[in-house]
Amino acid sequence: xxxxxxxxxxxxxxxxxxxxxxxxxxxxxxxxxxxxxxxxxxxxxxxxxxxxxxxxxxxxxxxxxxxxxxxxxxxxxxxxxxxxxxxxxxxxxxxxxxxxxxxxxxxxxxxxxxxxxxxxxxxxxxxxxxxxxxxxxxxxxxxxxxxxxxxxxxxxxxxxxxxxxxxxxxxxxxxxxxxxxxxxxxxxxxxxxxxxxxxxxxxxxxxxxxxxxxxxxxxxxxxxxxxxxxxxxx
Amino acid sequence: xxxxxxxxxxxxxxxxxxxxxxxxxxxxxxxxxxxxxxxxxxxxxxxxxxxxxxxxxxxxxxxxxxxxxxxxxxxxxxxxxxxxxxxxxxxxxxxxxxxxxxxxxxxxxxxxxxxxxxxxxxxxxxxxxxxxxxxxxxxxxxxxxxxxxxxxxxxxxxxxxxxxxxxxxxxxxxxxxxxxxxxxxxxxxxxxxxxxxxxxxxxxxxxxxxxxxxxxxxxxxxxxxxxxxxxxxxxxxxxxxxxxxxxxxxxxxxxxxxxxxxxxxxxxxxxxxxxxxxxxxxxxxxxxxxxxxxxxxxxxxxxxxxxxxxxxxxxxxxxxxxxxxxxxxxxxxxxxxxxxxxxxxxxxxxxxxxxxxxxxxxxxxxxxxxxxxxxxxxxxxxxxxxxxxxxxxxxxxxxxxxxxxxxx
Numbered sequence: 001x002x003x004x005x006x007x008x009x010x011x012x013x014x015x016x017x018x019x020x021x022x023x024x025x026x027x028x029x030x031x032x033x034x035x036x037x038x039x040x041x042x043x044x045x046x047x048x049x050x051x052x053x054x055x056x057x058x059x060x061x062x063x064x065x066x067x068x069x070x071x072x073x074x075x076x077x078x079x080x081x082x083x084x085x086x087x088x089x090x091x092x093x094x095x096x097x098x099x100x101x102x103x104x105x106x107x108x109x110x111x112x113x114x115x116x117x118x119x120x121x122x123x124x125x126x127x128x129x130x131x132x133x134x135x136x137x138x139x140x141x142x143x144x145x146x147x148x149x150x151x152x153x154x155x156x157x158x159x160x161x162x163x164x165x166x167x168x169x170x171x172x173x174x175x176x177x178x179x180x181x182x183x184x185x186x187x188x189x190x191x192x193x194x195x196x197x198x199x200x201x202x203x204x205x206x207x208x209x210x211x212x213x214x215x216x217x218x219x220x221x222x223x224x225x226x227x228x229x230x231x232x233x234x
Numbered sequence: 235x236x237x238x239x240x241x242x243x244x245x246x247x248x249x250x251x252x253x254x255x256x257x258x259x260x261x262x263x264x265x266x267x268x269x270x271x272x273x274x275x276x277x278x279x280x281x282x283x284x285x286x287x288x289x290x291x292x293x294x295x296x297x298x299x300x301x302x303x304x305x306x307x308x309x310x311x312x313x314x315x316x317x318x319x320x321x322x323x324x325x326x327x328x329x330x331x332x333x334x335x336x337x338x339x340x341x342x343x344x345x346x347x348x349x350x351x352x353x354x355x356x357x358x359x360x361x362x363x364x365x366x367x368x369x370x371x372x373x374x375x376x377x378x379x380x381x382x383x384x385x386x387x388x389x390x391x392x393x394x395x396x397x398x399x400x401x402x403x404x405x406x407x408x409x410x411x412x413x414x415x416x417x418x419x420x421x422x423x424x425x426x427x428x429x430x431x432x433x434x435x436x437x438x439x440x441x442x443x444x445x446x447x448x449x450x451x452x453x454x455x456x457x458x459x460x461x462x463x464x465x466x467x468x469x470x471x472x473x474x475x476x477x478x479x480x481x482x483x484x485x486x487x488x489x490x491x492x493x494x495x496x497x498x499x500x501x502x503x504x505x506x507x508x509x510x511x512x513x514x515x516x517x518x519x520x521x522x523x524x525x526x527x528x529x530x531x532x533x534x535x536x537x538x539x540x541x542x543x544x545x546x547x548x549x550x551x552x553x554x555x556x557x558x559x560x561x562x563x564x565x566x567x568x569x570x571x572x573x574x575x576x577x578x579x580x581x582x583x584x585x586x587x588x589x590x591x592x593x594x595x596x597x598x599x600x601x602x603x604x605x606x607x608x609x610x611x612x613x614x615x616x617x618x619x620x621x622x623x624x625x626x627x628x629x630x631x632x633x634x635x636x637x638x639x640x641x642x
Contacts, residue, residue: 086555
């Protein structure tokens, strides 16, 4: 059994909404291994987004243990979490989330600033990442001068440039047309083939079909995990 | 840390540049504040250094004594006077006087005519000693002589401005001018002295003291001014004490009465001028302090707007690994740079304004900016930026990345 990259044990996340307590995640146990190509699916309100926030170290669980690449995330403070996000995780968002006033190259260089890498090296690394996603000729375009697909490629380059342990994609094709969706998913397939670990959150079966492991969520619990046996607690 | 600082600088500069107009308007408050302080300081400092130079050239070893009537007494019709007898007393009894001269100002029209040309001028009756006391030098002819006074000769020594105003020839000696209906022969032209604080020093006509008295009619009790210069060993303090006790005695003042005369040294004059200038500087400084405060609040306001506007960007940066201090520094440096740029622009505008003012008013000394005011303006505006940048920067740094990413 290979060492798990992500290990979640009894993860819960409760929100207090007035007097009511919302159980967004209610006891999640899951292991994600290196070079997994995993999709979280489920209807809205199933806890997918909360799952993504916790996996991406943007949020902390109310209870439970989260080990990421051997590090116990629970013990970390905000700044250490920021460092983990910078080094271990590459985010890819539905709405791309590029910096609007920075060109493609600067956007890809941005995470390297927080790592303290000098300009010259930053630029080289960013160029390499942009070439990898096929945008080597559009480095000086602003996000609003690029098509949706190109913007998502820039975002993917920005996620790749830090050489993270996992790529975390939240509805990566939600804002794209079907042709571009196919292109982006092909890129994901290639990245997986190159050895990257990908976690995709989606509600589209079409996307999930690309993934080699599909985890279906329902009411804050894992309803079915395509690698293991279907787990329906209670 | 230095790396983060440099990167924040780069990003702040870019942000200021990208919002050019907004940055300019934001910092306008600071620009105006700093420009006005620098303009005022440069003018007053130019003035004060000029005053210092002027008075030191006069020497500190001279005194001017003049009568002084408090306003209350003026209302009652009482007028204090200095008389020729007072002069005599001082001359005889006070030790340490090198030379002493009365000055009698014309109390009627000060019109002077040459041919068909007429002009107004400061006409004073004085003695040969005036030349020594006031450090005047002749460029043509001679000064008033003792014999002029004794024989009440109708002679005059004029300043350069008077010669120009009356269209007198370059060498006005031996020309005749008309003062108060009497003819005076010009015997000398004084060397040009230039203006002092906008007061022309060359627009004067000197005639013998006794001549002036006879012109005014000897029946009136004259109120004269006394100027004296001290001998090398005498001290200003000592001499003015002697003069005070002699004059109080002569005027029959009891110990409760105030002096009915005023003793002024150039030093005192200079000090009172500088006091006024310093007051102006302080008052303006206070006003400017308020305007910088307002400017700072303007910057804070725009920075807060900017934080809200860039909430999503902040969320993105946090998601891809920006730590708290990265965000804090970025906004703090942006606020500080805005303010600092405003300070520097204000500095140059202020200096330009100061130079313009002092150049456009004739006789005004050139503007000068002391180093301390430059440091103060720049330092203070940077401080204002940091002070008013802290709140927006902290607000940005404390944003929750999830909320910030979700912000539309």
